[in-house]
Amino acid sequence: xxxxxSILYAAAAxxxxxGLAANPLLAQEEVKKGxxxxxxxxxxxxxxxxxxxxxxxxxxxSGKIIEPLIDKSYDGYVPVLATEWATxxxxxxxxxxxREGVKWHDGEAFACDDVAFTAIEMWKGLLNYSSxxxxxxxxxxxxxxxxxxxxxxxxxxxxxxxAAMPDLxxxxxxxxxxxxxxxxxxxNTAPVGTGxxxxxxxxxxxxxxxxxxEDYWRDGYPYLDRIVWRFxxxxxxxxxxxxxxxxxxSGFIGVSMADVERLSTDDRFDVGTKGYENNVAHSTVxxxxxxxxxxxxxxxRAIHHGLDIDFAIKTIMRGFAKPGRGPVPSVGGAxxxxxxxxxxxxxxxAKKMLDDAGYPVKDDGFRFKLRHRPAPWGEYTQLxxxxxxxxxxxxxxxxxxxxxxxxxxxxGVYRDHDFDTANGWHQFRSDPAVSTMVWLRSGLPExxxxxxxxxxxxxxIDELIDAAASELDVEKRAEMYHEIQRRAMEELxxxxxxxxxxxxxxxxxxxxxxxxxxxxxxSWYDLWLDE
Amino acid sequence: xxxxIPPILSYAxxxxxxxxPVIILIMIGTFLLxxxxxxxxxxxxxxxMGGADAAFIExxxxxxxLDQSVWVQLWRYMAKLAMFDFGWSFVYEQPVxxxxxxxxxxxxxxxxxxxxxxFTIGIVLGAIAAxxxxxxxxxxxxxxxxxxxxxxxxxxxxxxxLLFSVKLGxxxxxxxxxxxxxxxxWDHVADVARHLIMPTAALSLIYLSFYLRLMRASVLEVAExxxxxxxxxxxxxxxxxxxxxIMRNALLPVVTLLGLQFSTVLGGSVVVETIxxxxxLGQLAYQSVIQRDMNTLMGIxxxxxxxxxxxxxxxxxxxxxLDSRIQLK
Numbered sequence: 001x002x003x004x005x006s007i008l009y010a011a012a013a014x015x016x017x018x019g020l021a022a023n024p025l026l027a028q029e030e031v032k033k034g035x036x037x038x039x040x041x042x043x044x045x046x047x048x049x050x051x052x053x054x055x056x057x058x059x060x061x062s063g064k065i066i067e068p069l070i071d072k073s074y075d076g077y078v079p080v081l082a083t084e085w086a087t088x089x090x091x092x093x094x095x096x097x098x099r100e101g102v103k104w105h106d107g108e109a110f111a112c113d114d115v116a117f118t119a120i121e122m123w124k125g126l127l128n129y130s131s132x133x134x135x136x137x138x139x140x141x142x143x144x145x146x147x148x149x150x151x152x153x154x155x156x157x158x159x160x161x162x163a164a165m166p167d168l169x170x171x172x173x174x175x176x177x178x179x180x181x182x183x184x185x186x187x188n189t190a191p192v193g194t195g196x197x198x199x200x201x202x203x204x205x206x207x208x209x210x211x212x213x214e215d216y217w218r219d220g221y222p223y224l225d226r227i228v229w230r231f232x233x234x235x236x237x238x239x240x241x242x243x244x245x246x247x248x249x250s251g252f253i254g255v256s257m258a259d260v261e262r263l264s265t266d267d268r269f270d271v272g273t274k275g276y277e278n279n280v281a282h283s284t285v286x287x288x289x290x291x292x293x294x295x296x297x298x299x300x301r302a303i304h305h306g307l308d309i310d311f312a313i314k315t316i317m318r319g320f321a322k323p324g325r326g327p328v329p330s331v332g333g334a335x336x337x338x339x340x341x342x343x344x345x346x347x348x349x350a351k352k353m354l355d356d357a358g359y360p361v362k363d364d365g366f367r368f369k370l371r372h373r374p375a376p377w378g379e380y381t382q383l384x385x386x387x388x389x390x391x392x393x394x395x396x397x398x399x400x401x402x403x404x405x406x407x408x409x410x411x412g413v414y415r416d417h418d419f420d421t422a423n424g425w426h427q428f429r430s431d432p433a434v435s436t437m438v439w440l441r442s443g444l445p446e447x448x449x450x451x452x453x454x455x456x457x458x459x460x461i462d463e464l465i466d467a468a469a470s471e472l473d474v475e476k477r478a479e480m481y482h483e484i485q486r487r488a489m490e491e492l493x494x495x496x497x498x499x500x501x502x503x504x505x506x507x508x509x510x511x512x513x514x515x516x517x518x519x520x521x522x523s524w525y526d527l528w529l530d531e
Numbered sequence: 532x533x534x535x536i537p538p539i540l541s542y543a544x545x546x547x548x549x550x551x552p553v554i555i556l557i558m559i560g561t562f563l564l565x566x567x568x569x570x571x572x573x574x575x576x577x578x579x580m581g582g583a584d585a586a587f588i589e590x591x592x593x594x595x596x597l598d599q600s601v602w603v604q605l606w607r608y609m610a611k612l613a614m615f616d617f618g619w620s621f622v623y624e625q626p627v628x629x630x631x632x633x634x635x636x637x638x639x640x641x642x643x644x645x646x647x648x649x650f651t652i653g654i655v656l657g658a659i660a661a662x663x664x665x666x667x668x669x670x671x672x673x674x675x676x677x678x679x680x681x682x683x684x685x686x687x688x689x690x691x692x693l694l695f696s697v698k699l700g701x702x703x704x705x706x707x708x709x710x711x712x713x714x715x716x717w718d719h720v721a722d723v724a725r726h727l728i729m730p731t732a733a734l735s736l737i738y739l740s741f742y743l744r745l746m747r748a749s750v751l752e753v754a755e756x757x758x759x760x761x762x763x764x765x766x767x768x769x770x771x772x773x774x775x776x777i778m779r780n781a782l783l784p785v786v787t788l789l790g791l792q793f794s795t796v797l798g799g800s801v802v803v804e805t806i807x808x809x810x811x812l813g814q815l816a817y818q819s820v821i822q823r824d825m826n827t828l829m830g831i832x833x834x835x836x837x838x839x840x841x842x843x844x845x846x847x848x849x850x851x852x853l854d855s856r857i858q859l860k
Contacts, residue, residue: 407570
């Protein structure tokens with residue numbers, strides 16, 4: 001007997017309806033077919049296979065070509081290549097019904113074999129984040145071509161499985177990968193999928209082009225003739241390209257924050273955070289708990305009181321953010337709670353707490369010195385690091401900034417632990433178990449970036465994290481995450497200081513844009529161009 | 532009886548043999564310097580991926596040969612390079628030789644147009660300024676030269692984009708072609724030329740000021756020499772004096788600078804290609820540094836070393852051509 005948690009959608013009609021609901025303008029405007037949407041991207045992508053690379057940059061391109069089993073809309077999770085999902089009583093079997101009549105872009109039929117092959121060969125073994133998520137996956141059975149049964153050795157909460165699928169559930173064609181060196185397969189950079197757009201070419205250093213899939217399974221879609229992703233590394237040049245009308249959209253804060261603010265007053269553009277609710281990130285302050293000063297929770301609390309989060313939100317994020325309330329962001333649904341301890345900006349309190357902790361101001365005017373590594377993840381992360389240093393000096397903590405490029409930062413913080421404090425940002429991926437709890441769990445392999453390499457250990461939290469990852473009762477699971485949030489805000493192993501979605505600048509000629517909570521990563525089957 | 536080797540061939544062979552150890556030293560030095568930087572390709576890839584577990588990271592490192600000692604990696608690299616095998620780019624998932632060939636054309640085109648423009652306009656303006664030394668024209672030209680010299684290329688590039696692309700809409704913001712134009716034949720040539728106008732101008736203006744200043748000083752110096760006075764006394768006209776007697780000799784230091792500057796123009800192309808999104812070696816070098824793509828970066832440096840050696844050889848040939856007193860031995 002199975003416990004079915006999702007009802008079969010009338011897929012095409014339902015999804016169209018969701019699109020209509022998300023954007024009432026669509027009901028008023030006549031859709032124009034054809035045209036080329038030109039999208040700005042800052043960085044080139046090494047590969048375009050989302051089954052091998054969990055990265056928003058990869059999804060931004062390949063999400064139009066390779067579809068996930070399940071996607072996320074503003075009304076919840078919606079079927080794409082899977083039409084129905086259910087779990088067994090013990091949570092060790094998850095059964096998916098797969099969409100019939102779907103073809104890969106090379107004409108072969110999509111079937112369960114493709115899902116089983118991708119899940120075992122890529123999601124479990126090779127896909128970052130997914131390899132931990134699917135560690136207990138033992139096999140995937142195919143009782144018929146359109147049914148896939150995932151067998152786990154430990155209970156897998158269906159909510160977690162479903163929440164992970166939009167990012168970590170893209171099947172690829174088995175017939176193009178089987179028997180090859182998967183990491184070097186040519187289709188990793190020339191993807192073949194079932195999506196509304198077919199890959200055309202990847203001109204390195206310039207662009208990727210995809211064209212309309214005439215055999216797409218949603219009748220009448222897509223609207224656009226093609227999509228071109230242009231790589232412009234310089235953010236100022238990207239802002240100019242938007243203004244000159246050479247690109248239609250720049251996502252994930254692809255232009256400078258000054259341009260974001262300036263273009264937000266330009267009538268030609270929609271500027272905002274809509275469409276990123278599933279891509280919310282935290283700007284963090286990370287402590288090296290091996291440093292005895294920072295191992296003192298009162299010092300960490302004093303540091304938090306010394307940070308004027310509202311000021312940082314206003315000046316660095318130009319208002320497109322809000323204060324963080326722990327590891328789970330406010331878009332975390334039932335798993336989020338704001339019933340946590342907070343740390344209002346209070347310089348005098350911070351100074352008193354540091355005095356009380358045994359760190360008075362010395363002759364040089366400072367209490368102690370911190371070596372701080374700001375992550376090189378773009379303009380606002382660098383500014384957040386510089387603000388941290390300035391704010392600490394106000395409470396008489398000297399800060400030396402150690403600037404590195406990406407490999408230098410990752411080694412310095414996560415492998416060599418050669419830092420006192422660091423700052424960066426971390427992205428929430430639908431469910432706390434996917435990639436968030438690794439910031440708090442101890443005992444993780446040495447050197448893994450974006451995990452708890454901070455020397456912080458709390459056995460009770462470890463137990464809570466493990467229990468929540470396999471808890472099948474939704475309410476109990478949510479309460480566990482609330483407790484973890486509360487404890488994290490009490491003990492502050494990491495300061496999850498600012499919660500911010502990403503920001504897009506979009507030419508208003510693009511219609512139906514940002515109508516899902518992970519829009520830049522979604523398939524854009526209903527996107528159209530009014531020109 | 533053996534055939535005599537022409538002096539130029541003998542000279543070329545000698546220069547070639549001199550170049551080999553220079554290039555080997557450059558490659559070894561560059562390899563070791565890059566290894567001193569913290570992090571490697573795998574760190575950059577993992578950063579780009581948004582994270583990965585330790586087992587996955589170790590697997591990648593072993594696959595790319597990065598788990599070996601630096602000396603083993605250096606030996607393997609140099610052994611391959613001796614066979615002109617530049618290796619595999621783990622970032623672009625292609626042979627490095629293919630990536631370099633794809634990008635070389637754009638950079639050579641940009642450098643050729645920029646240097647030609649800078650050299651030609653620079654020597655003409657320098658000669659005019661010298662012949663009208665300390666006049667309003669000279670002051671105007673010299674001031675312009677100083678402004679170009681003092682303006683960073685990134686600033687100049689962005690200002691040109693703002694004016695000619697955003698405000699006037701005359702020229703494209705970047706790229707080497709109109710992606711959705713699908714032009715062929717002469718239309719394609721015209722499209723590429725249109726995309727090259729601003730990058731060429733941005734790259735050439737700073738070098739134009741070098742040539743201008745040097746040519747002005749050189750013309751002023753040569754114009755005072757005895758043979759010029761003699762030629763003038765023999766009744767040579769000012770135009771003939773300028774073209775045949777002064778400029779030819781005044782060009783010698785400028786030509787030397789041209790050869791030496793080829794490598795710095797390559798450096799300048801990093802900024803210009805990045806801002807204008809030109810798919811050349813400069814942009815590739817920038818990306819390769821960021822992504823610790825060692826093989827690609829080493830390939831670029833090897834190629835640039837070869838280009839600089841060849842250009843300096845050609846400069847020496849041109850030097851001999853301009854000044855008959857110089858013999859190639």
